[in-house]
Amino acid sequence: MLATVFTKTIRDRWKGSVIGAVTLGLFLLMGMAVYRNIDLTIYTDLPEALRALINIPADADIGSLGYGAIYSSYGALTLAAIAISMGSASIAGEERNGTIGLLLGNPRSRTYVLVSKTASLVLLVALGAVILWGAGQVVPAILDVDIAGMHVGALVLHMFVNALFYGFMALAIGAWTGRGGFASGVTAGVMVVAFFTAGLLPVVEVLENLARVSPWYYFEASQPVVNGINWAHLGVLLSGVVLFGAVALIGINRRDLRGQNSGVTLLDRLRANPRTKRVVDRLAGSTRVSHIWIKTASDHQGLLIVTAGTMFAMMGVMIGPMYSLIDDRLIDFADVFPDTLLALFGGGDMSTAEGWYQLETFGLMAPIAVMVVTVAIASRALAGEEARRTMGLLLANPIPRSRVVLEKSIAMAIYGFVVGFATFAGVAIGSALGGLGMSPGNIAATSLLVSLLGIAFGAFSLAVGAATGRVKMAIFVTVGVALGFHIWNALLPLNESLAVYVIWSPVHYYLGSDPLIEGMNWAHGFVLAALAVGFVGLAVFLFDRRDLRQTG
Amino acid sequence: MKSAIHTEGLTKHYGDVVALVDLNLDIVAGEIFGFLGPNGAGKTTMIRTILDEIHPTSGRASILGMDTHEQSVEIRRHIGYVPGDLAMYPNLTGGDTLTYFANMRGGVDWAYVDGLADRLNADLSKKVGDLSSGNRQKVGLIQAFMNQPDVLIMDEPSSGLDPLVQREFQAMMREVAADGRTVFLSSHSLSEVQRVAHRVGIIRHGRLVAVEAVADLRSKAIRTIELVFDTPAEASVFEAVAGVRDVVVNDHHVTLSFDGHMESLLAVVADRYTLVDVSTEEADLEEIFLTYYRDGTS
Numbered sequence: 086m087l088a089t090v091f092t093k094t095i096r097d098r099w100k101g102s103v104i105g106a107v108t109l110g111l112f113l114l115m116g117m118a119v120y121r122n123i124d125l126t127i128y129t130d131l132p133e134a135l136r137a138l139i140n141i142p143a144d145a146d147i148g149s150l151g152y153g154a155i156y157s158s159y160g161a162l163t164l165a166a167i168a169i170s171m172g173s174a175s176i177a178g179e180e181r182n183g184t185i186g187l188l189l190g191n192p193r194s195r196t197y198v199l200v201s202k203t204a205s206l207v208l209l210v211a212l213g214a215v216i217l218w219g220a221g222q223v224v225p226a227i228l229d230v231d232i233a234g235m236h237v238g239a240l241v242l243h244m245f246v247n248a249l250f251y252g253f254m255a256l257a258i259g260a261w262t263g264r265g266g267f268a269s270g271v272t273a274g275v276m277v278v279a280f281f282t283a284g285l286l287p288v289v290e291v292l293e294n295l296a297r298v299s300p301w302y303y304f305e306a307s308q309p310v311v312n313g314i315n316w317a318h319l320g321v322l323l324s325g326v327v328l329f330g331a332v333a334l335i336g337i338n339r340r341d342l343r344g345q346n347s348g349v350t351l352l353d354r355l356r357a358n359p360r361t362k363r364v365v366d367r368l369a370g371s372t373r374v375s376h377i378w379i380k381t382a383s384d385h386q387g388l389l390i391v392t393a394g395t396m397f398a399m400m401g402v403m404i405g406p407m408y409s410l411i412d413d414r415l416i417d418f419a420d421v422f423p424d425t426l427l428a429l430f431g432g433g434d435m436s437t438a439e440g441w442y443q444l445e446t447f448g449l450m451a452p453i454a455v456m457v458v459t460v461a462i463a464s465r466a467l468a469g470e471e472a473r474r475t476m477g478l479l480l481a482n483p484i485p486r487s488r489v490v491l492e493k494s495i496a497m498a499i500y501g502f503v504v505g506f507a508t509f510a511g512v513a514i515g516s517a518l519g520g521l522g523m524s525p526g527n528i529a530a531t532s533l534l535v536s537l538l539g540i541a542f543g544a545f546s547l548a549v550g551a552a553t554g555r556v557k558m559a560i561f562v563t564v565g566v567a568l569g570f571h572i573w574n575a576l577l578p579l580n581e582s583l584a585v586y587v588i589w590s591p592v593h594y595y596l597g598s599d600p601l602i603e604g605m606n607w608a609h610g611f612v613l614a615a616l617a618v619g620f621v622g623l624a625v626f627l628f629d630r631r632d633l634r635q636t637g
Numbered sequence: 638m639k640s641a642i643h644t645e646g647l648t649k650h651y652g653d654v655v656a657l658v659d660l661n662l663d664i665v666a667g668e669i670f671g672f673l674g675p676n677g678a679g680k681t682t683m684i685r686t687i688l689d690e691i692h693p694t695s696g697r698a699s700i701l702g703m704d705t706h707e708q709s710v711e712i713r714r715h716i717g718y719v720p721g722d723l724a725m726y727p728n729l730t731g732g733d734t735l736t737y738f739a740n741m742r743g744g745v746d747w748a749y750v751d752g753l754a755d756r757l758n759a760d761l762s763k764k765v766g767d768l769s770s771g772n773r774q775k776v777g778l779i780q781a782f783m784n785q786p787d788v789l790i791m792d793e794p795s796s797g798l799d800p801l802v803q804r805e806f807q808a809m810m811r812e813v814a815a816d817g818r819t820v821f822l823s824s825h826s827l828s829e830v831q832r833v834a835h836r837v838g839i840i841r842h843g844r845l846v847a848v849e850a851v852a853d854l855r856s857k858a859i860r861t862i863e864l865v866f867d868t869p870a871e872a873s874v875f876e877a878v879a880g881v882r883d884v885v886v887n888d889h890h891v892t893l894s895f896d897g898h899m900e901s902l903l904a905v906v907a908d909r910y911t912l913v914d915v916s917t918e919e920a921d922l923e924e925i926f927l928t929y930y931r932d933g934t935s
Contacts, residue, residue, distance in 0.1 A: 478725065
């Protein structure tokens, strides 16, 4: 497997692709199993406009609902995320690890390295797609679900090309800048915004056509699972792939390779300037390193600013005034909306402002945003210092291991609350701007619960990192578990006999009590806080007893 | 004398791999102890075990009389540590890095830190990620020395340092020892240990092969001796002396390796020939070291 750059990359990266795809296959099994046990007329009786909005065909059945719920959203996002992580690591990752010089010390051109890395990216995303296609065939067979007329292959092909689009975008940014974190961050941001706008804009009559600027539109708007492959749409995505590939090729060949140095930030410039030096020295220097938790928080400040800013401005302030613009047809049909229909997006019906905000902001985006920061900090808190080989030096100081865990947990929790607060502030302002009259107390309650949920999953990630010392494990296990619980929480209530089991999903303690309408449910808040404290305690226990890893 | 580092039957297994076997060591306060061994011999495992980074499979260790596991936090108030393959936070400057650790340790005299930075010619204003490996190593050394610890534990600390800085670093180690404090120096470079250490421990495949004072080792050392006579010499005369090996005779010149008492050799020589010149190369630990390894493999 070490014969070429291509095969080595496959060897290093195949696991992520396989694990991601197999997990989604299992979620499909779970989803279809639930849909099989419920009366689907609640969906098929819906008015056309509504069904179009949420991608449910007129002859909706278990198959299309299962594929739509699991593959079209989570599946496509996951496969794209795998492509992004590979794309950003391709060139920039080798530079970060300081191995690019060694690699190019061999008689191979930069173009050869880029093409090899790109080929392995395409192959591994294809591998994931093939597994998803296989699961899409096997799961209905196991459950005896009729999928006649369903175009699983077309859906998976759309998912594949869609994933390549984002993977190549990350590749291009990484090849051009040499910054892996920047490449994956920007691309993931673009993907989330694209996903969001493709879903949101069609709801507003005047903005319907604007949805076409979102790349996500070309993945799912044609409903490939029902209508088959849309070559025109795929063509748009493929042009993007080709464009990004060309940009990457030019980028890698034209610039100086980066060493492992960290680059110059705005703060560094201010620090070098004699006029600003004194203040900035204190801020970026002595204050920043005064405690472990402050340093940990400061290491992730860029991520916090972007995430909290997005939640405040885009998901908070902007959403309010848009409510008055929603297509009236949708609101008229509000009374026929089945309660459980939008459960996957956090529920909420659009006839009320609360339902609108729940659907757009609190259902999916807010928990994701909080988890992005809490899991990013928590997964790297212990395992990251081990991988970077700084933990030995840190623990050579007279501090117990438990203090490292606790201080890092504090940073994680503060960030979770900051994102929650940004969401609260944005939604409160958005509600006021749109004249929606939502209760600020209830918005605060919901924001507090989403912070606690994110912190609980962050603490879980911390415990996984404490047990294993591996960052990737801490991230992927947490994301898998969170996604599993989310789907569990969304689908189980559809089936009366299974509905009681919903209490075993932590996600239930976030929106389960309808906090936007009902206000704070302290018992639920307590459950989430207890989970967070419990996992931090577990992390302390596990980390204290383990040998530190010597290398990443 | 007061014990600085003490281990009893210290053993560490990684699954089936045995990294450290039954290590018994006693290092006294005020000494510089060189811990020698080739790559993979178990030096780093020993250090990580006594720092409580990893837990011993069996045996125990103490530093300054405190158990390395039970009292690890208290121990770390009194030690300075330079890990092998040093890594620090690339986005912090050298100064920030030192401040970060100083906040955790307390008792750091910044004038002393500035003095160390001057001596090592270290730039503390640059980000660690932008420094060359040698300059990064200097920051690592300063953080270990900065709180004037009672015990310095350093794993391959000279890597990447240029000869001038190495010399200064050696002077710093001697000062620590002169002050009654202790240096534990792991290295595979003998020349460094030879210059500064009082005693050396030699480790091989996880086992301590020998612990000797550097002076004793030197006296045992094989030295190369070159003799010049006024008449041509015969090899057999020298080969008859105990401890003589590898005799090469080139007319009036004789070169030989010798690990006995100089007196016995000179007695034989003076009896037979008129000695015009004699030179002897300084005893080299490198050779002793290799001898230990050769013995171990045979």
